[in-house]
Amino acid sequence: MTRVISQVSAVALVIGIVPAASLAQQQGPQPFFVGSPLGLPVTPAADRAFEPMSSNVKVYGAIYSAESCSYDAERGLIVVPNRGVPQSVQANNAWVSLINHDGSVHTARWIGVQSPAERANLTPPLVLNEPFGSDIANGMLYVADRDGGTGPSDPSVAVIRRFDMRTGAPAGEVRVQAVDWINDIEVADDGTIYATKSGDLGNTPDPATWQVWKIAPNGTASIFVQGAPLFQPNGVAFDPRGNIVVVNVGNANVLTFSPAGRLLGTEQAAQAGSDGLVIMPDGTKYVSSVRQGGVSRIRPGRPAELIARNIPSAASMCYDAGANQLVIPMNPNNGLAFVRIE
Numbered sequence: 496m497t498r499v500i501s502q503v504s505a506v507a508l509v510i511g512i513v514p515a516a517s518l519a520q521q522q523g524p525q526p527f528f529v530g531s532p533l534g535l536p537v538t539p540a541a542d543r544a545f546e547p548m549s550s551n552v553k554v555y556g557a558i559y560s561a562e563s564c565s566y567d568a569e570r571g572l573i574v575v576p577n578r579g580v581p582q583s584v585q586a587n588n589a590w591v592s593l594i595n596h597d598g599s600v601h602t603a604r605w606i607g608v609q610s611p612a613e614r615a616n617l618t619p620p621l622v623l624n625e626p627f628g629s630d631i632a633n634g635m636l637y638v639a640d641r642d643g644g645t646g647p648s649d650p651s652v653a654v655i656r657r658f659d660m661r662t663g664a665p666a667g668e669v670r671v672q673a674v675d676w677i678n679d680i681e682v683a684d685d686g687t688i689y690a691t692k693s694g695d696l697g698n699t700p701d702p703a704t705w706q707v708w709k710i711a712p713n714g715t716a717s718i719f720v721q722g723a724p725l726f727q728p729n730g731v732a733f734d735p736r737g738n739i740v741v742v743n744v745g746n747a748n749v750l751t752f753s754p755a756g757r758l759l760g761t762e763q764a765a766q767a768g769s770d771g772l773v774i775m776p777d778g779t780k781y782v783s784s785v786r787q788g789g790v791s792r793i794r795p796g797r798p799a800e801l802i803a804r805n806i807p808s809a810a811s812m813c814y815d816a817g818a819n820q821l822v823i824p825m826n827p828n829n830g831l832a833f834v835r836i837e
Contacts, residue, residue, distance in 0.1 A: 527617045529663035530608035532593075532601055538608060557592040557603040558831055561824035563629045563679065563771075563811035565636065567593075567660060571817045572601055574636060575824065575831070576626035582644040582651075587611040589623040591636070591658075596818035598831060606636075606663045619665050623656065628679035628731075628811055632686070634660050639677040639690060642670075651675040655688060655710065669714045677708070679772075679811050681731045681739070686712035689719065689739050691728040696744070700727070707731065707741055707752075719756050724748060730772030730782070730811055742769035742782050749782060749793065765791040765799040771812035773821060781836075783809040783823055790821065790834055806832045 528539050533554055534547040548554075560578040567574050572593045579588035590607025594600060607614075607623055614621040626638040636658040644651035653674040657666040669688070671677065677690045687709065694704025702722040709719040719739070726745030734740050738759060739752045747769065749762040768786025775781075780793040783806070790803040790812075808826035815822050815833075823832040 524616050524618055525613070527619055527621070527662075527664045528608070529606055530602050530604040533603060554600040554603075555598055556830075557594070557600045558824070559829050560827060561810070561829075561831070562627045562826060564594075564813040564822050564824055564831070565629045565631045566813050566815050566817070566822075567631060568816060569660070571596070573813065573815055573822050573831070574605075574629070574631065576623075576629050576638050577607075578625045578627075582624055582641070583646060585611055586624055586645055587614055587622055589626050589640075591623075591626075591663075594822075594831065596815060596820070598833060606658055621665060625676075626656075627677065628690070630680050630682045631660060632682035632684065635666060635682075636660055637680055637682050637688065639680045640668075641676045644676075653677045653690075653692075655680065655690070669710055669716070671708065671710065671716045673716070674706075674708065678729050679731050681733055683733070689731050691731050691741065693727045693729055693744060696727055700745075702726075707739070720752060724750055724758060724761065729770050729785075732772045732774045734774050734780075735776055735778055740772060740774060740780070742772050744768055744770065744785070749780060762793055763799055764793065765789060765801040770810050771823060773812055773814045775814070781812070781814075781821055783812050783821075785809055785826070790823070802837075803832075803834045 561575050564575045575592045577590050590604045593602040593605050626640045628639040630637045638656050640654045640656050642652050643649045653671040653676050656668045659666045678693045680690045682688050690708045692706040695701045705725040707720040710716045726743040728741045729744045730742040741750045747764045747767040751759045764782040766784040766787040766789045768784040769782050770785035771783035773781040778795040782791040788805045789801045791799040792802045793799045807828050810824040810826050812821050812823040819836050821834040
């Protein structure tokens with residue numbers, strides 16, 4: 496007797512798994528859980544049994560198309576959102592990794608250990624599509640994500656999602672309907688979010704599309720700065736005085752704005768094409784160039800100096816205070832670069 500088996504089912508039988516969608520349907524609603532440090536089982540067992548990987552094994556990797564990172568001072572770990580595949584390929588495919596100071600993997604998939612098909616059945620459900628900028632404030636991980644964009648007829652809408660840093664569980668979101676996607680974010684202690692919209696990157700760009708948005712704790716969003724001197728704004732951070740500092744992809748300008756949106760000063764990075772921005776308590780600024788691969792150091796009142804060179808696609812970096820180093824995601828190079836601060 497001849498039996499016809501679908502391609503998906505046949506592959507599942509060969510490798511001994513059930514397709515994710517079928518598995519999710521069989522399991523029904525599940526409590527929300529996050530991934531464990533490296534060990535087995537990968538997904539939590541019903542009896543909570545878990546054995547860590549033996550200490551003589553070192554693992555490096557776990558990063559896929561990361562645009563930003565943040566430092567978790569409580570754990571002493573680097574928190575890296577991975578974008579996964581684009582929305583047009585598969586929605587809800589992103590995840591968050593936890594990385595040790597030396598670049599080795601602590602938790603390969605902390606938030607997002609579940610497959611996209613399983614995430615809707617979690618309590619609370621998990622949605623994490625294509626995270627770009629990220630920040631940690633008041634025990635929350637904020638990520639600049641988006642919904643939509645799965646095809647030409649599906650408009651993209653910027654969404655800033657929050658996750659509890661203690662449990663990893665989703666803790667709310669803010670949709671910015673007037674913006675298709677947000678590049679970088681910085682979050683104040685009161686929950687106010689400053690977000691960059693890099694806007695038009697074409698040969699005849701429209702300056703009106705270059706924007707920094709301010710999102711109040713109640714979710715009300717408004718334009719903070721628009722147009723020149725912005726030139727495709729990317730990285731954003733606070734200086735020690737509470738001013739808002741923005742770097743441009745389109746030139747080497749490092750712009751400092753007051754909380755009222757007034758331009759207070761302009762500095763120059765050593766290279767144009769800026770992406771990442773880290774500001775130290777003494778006011779020293781570090782700027783990474785995604786286009787030219789260098790890291791600039793700008794000490795107060797002094798010209799920029801290039802302290803690292805030729806890092807491919809040097810994106811939105813973070814400061815690892817536990818190891819006194821800059822951590823720089825390398826976008827399509829699927830890795831992290833580490834630069835010790837001297």
